[in-house]
Amino acid sequence: MVDKSDQFENVPRPRDFVDILGTGWPFRAVTIVPFAAVTLLPTTASEVGRLSAQSLPVAFGVAAFSVSVVVSLLLLVRIVLPAKWRQSISIVVGALVVAGALRGTIVSVVIEPTGLETDSHLIARIFLGALSLPPVLSLVSLVVSRVVTAREKSISTRAEILATERTRDRILSEVSTSNERLREEVDETLRPAISVLVDDIHSGRIARSRLADKIDAFATDIVRPLSHTLATAGSTSTAKRDAAMSALAAPARPAIRDQINATYSGLGVFLGSGTVLLDLLPLANGFMAALISGLSVYGIVRLLGVIVGSRQSPFAVTGMIIASTHALAWIPPHLINQALVYPAELEFQPWLISSIAMPLLGLLYQLIILGAYSSRAELARLDGARVDMLIQLSEARRRAWLRQRHLTHTLHSTVQSRVLAEARLVRSGPGKISAVERDQAIDVVTSTLGFVMTEPEDSADAVGAIRQLVDFWAGMCSVTLELDPAVGESALADDDFSRALQIVSLEMISNAIRHGHATEIALTIVRSSPETVTVTATNNGTRVADGYHAGLGLALFDELAVAWSLKNGERVAATAVLAARGMKTKPRAI
Structure with missing residues (x-):
């Protein structure tokens, strides 16, 4: 059964990026490690342009130091901030802004005396560190939390499926052996009593009323107690079960507009272009140029979402649309900045880096969405298997109980009724018991085992x-x-x-x-x-x-x-x- 009301958002909502900061995920080791890995290469690219003699190995070393500083600061924040404060989004954002600014300060204080840089980049590092740390850590935290949560859910669901399967197999394997055991118990109880009663009937020396009493006693003292014993034995359920019976709904295939995010792309361009422009322009001009770039890309990506609407296409085709749009989206803001912000002497033609970095920016978000979609689809499949196994377990329980109930019902109703009816018939007859009556009484008594050993008839209406x-x-x-x-x-x-x-x-x-x-x-x-x-x-x-x-x-x-x-x-x-x-x-x- 599928719970239709159970909807999953493949697309992270803007509020999700904010809420995740108050969950503790930003300060977990499982988040900090991928955050360090993700930011290492962009930081290297940023530091290359700041060196007096551009060297990729040196820039990588500076970037590694910068990343180690921010990791240390995040661990320090986790230690210093009480757990209750880490649940406050405003306090966490403030702490991350301070940590980002400290990162830029520490890196500049350590690097500038080495002579690796001709000019001071303290302000640029502080500015970018303070602005970039909260959103980037938020994005990584959101992705990591979803991946880890989905993995934990997958593991627990698989464990539940396997445990239910073992229980089902145990019950099914015990159905035949349990029936055999119950029949053996019935046989061990009834056969000796039947043998004694048949001998008494054969002898012909017992008075009619006395024989009727013996047949009555067989029903009331042997058959009835045995049926009650079987009725209370062999339950397959030890407790009321409360496992969820509604499977997770399979996620809706994301449309083209679900695989783009104007806010994400605009913020990425703002931070990325700011990393470069703040080193080339005065602070105010660099900030304005980065802001124009971010807002322009935001508008272009938002326009793409309006144009494509809820259309769907193969993911590869959607990827090409996203990459092409982002590859061209940087051109309008670059022309605007050239006309309004850049000084005439500035030679800044980022054709190559923009045509590569921009598509990667858009494709990265698509990858996040497709990862969430794939993870949810797998969870829905596993949860469907879990519900399927619960149904199979119920079928096994039902089969075992119905087979046992057949024995109980046969003893309690069919056998007991036939034996008591025969006792009344014997008691009501005249004179001595005839040979025909003896044969009929023996047939009724000995047939009880046959009724018990017979499987229930099919086609119950x-x-x-x-x-x-x-x-x-x-x-x-x-x-x-x-x-x-x-x-x-x-x-x-x-x-x-x-x-x-x-x-x-x-x-x-x-x-x-x-x-x-x-x-x-x-x-x-x-x-x-x-x-x-x-x-x-x-x-x-x-x-x-x-x-x-x-x-x-x-x-x-x-x-x-x-x-x-x-x-x-x-x-x-x-x-x-x-x-x-x-x-x-x-x-x-x-």
Whole structure:
């Protein structure tokens, strides 16, 4: 069964980038390590332009030092800030701004005396460090949190599937051996008593009334206690189960506009261009040029989202659209800055780096979205396998219980009734017992084992039995029945389901009348999914007490239903979900 209301956002909402800062994820080692790895190369590219003699190895060394400084500061913030303060978004943002500024200060203080740089870049490093640390760490935290959470959910779901599968296999393997064991117990109990009783009948020396008493005693002292013993033995359920029966909904395939984010692209361009421009221009001019670049790219990407709307296309095609748009998006802001901000003597033609970095920026966000989509699709598949296994477990429990119930029912009803009827027949006869009467009595007594050893007959008409039950209560209680036509087909296709449906429906109506004193009951039986049928009985009876104790009647639901509930509302509602398909022996692939 799939929970249609369970919607998953493949697309991170703007609020998600803010909320993640108050969850503690930014200060976890599992976040800090990938943050350091992600920022190392961009920091190297930034530091290359600041060196007096440009050298990639030297720039990489400076970048490694810069990243190690920020990692140390993040660990220090985690130590200094109390856990309660780390849940405050405003405090965390303030701490990260300070840490970013300190990073720029420390790096400049250490690097400038070495002579690696001709000019001081202290202000640029402080400015960029303070502005970039919160959003970049937020992005990494959001991605890492989703990946880790999805992995933990996947592991726990797989473990639950395997545990349920083991339980199912154990119950199925014990069905035949349990039946054999119960039959052996019945045989060991009945056979000696039958042998003694047959000898007494054969002898012909016992008076008619005395023989009738012995046959009565066989029914009341042997058959009845044995049926009660079997009725309380062999439960496959030790506790009320509350596993979720609604599988996660498969995620909707992301449209083109879901795979782009104007805010993300604009902020990325603002920080990236600011890294370069603040080293080439005065602070105010560099900030303005970076802001124009970021806002222009934001507008272009936002326009792309409006044009494509909710259209979908293959992910590779979408990737080409995103890459092409971003490759061209830097041109308008560059022309605007050349006309309004850049001084005439500035020679700044970032054709190569922009045509490479911009597509990568857009494709990185698409990768984040597709990763979330893929992860969610896998979780939905696993959760479907989990629900599938719960249904198979319910089928196994039901099969075991119904087989055991057959033995109990046969002893309690068929065998006991035949034996008692024979005792009355013997008692009512005239004179001595004839040879024909002796043969008939022996046949009835010895046939009891045959009845017990016979498998239950198929083709139980559950729907017909429920309709008879509704008619039976007419006059004492108003019972209405709403039946999905597809349920009848399920009942004919699966005898175990048919018998379970009959028992559960009977128990719901019986409980409402006997315990709730209901005068109105509405019984609804619908095909709730391709694998299940849901039975719901609402009534106007007494409300269920808090902390109610489930008796033997409700305990049946643990054995026969995949899931069940008993709740108060405007009317008391009992609901049971039954597996409604043929027994499977293999789960979905996990």
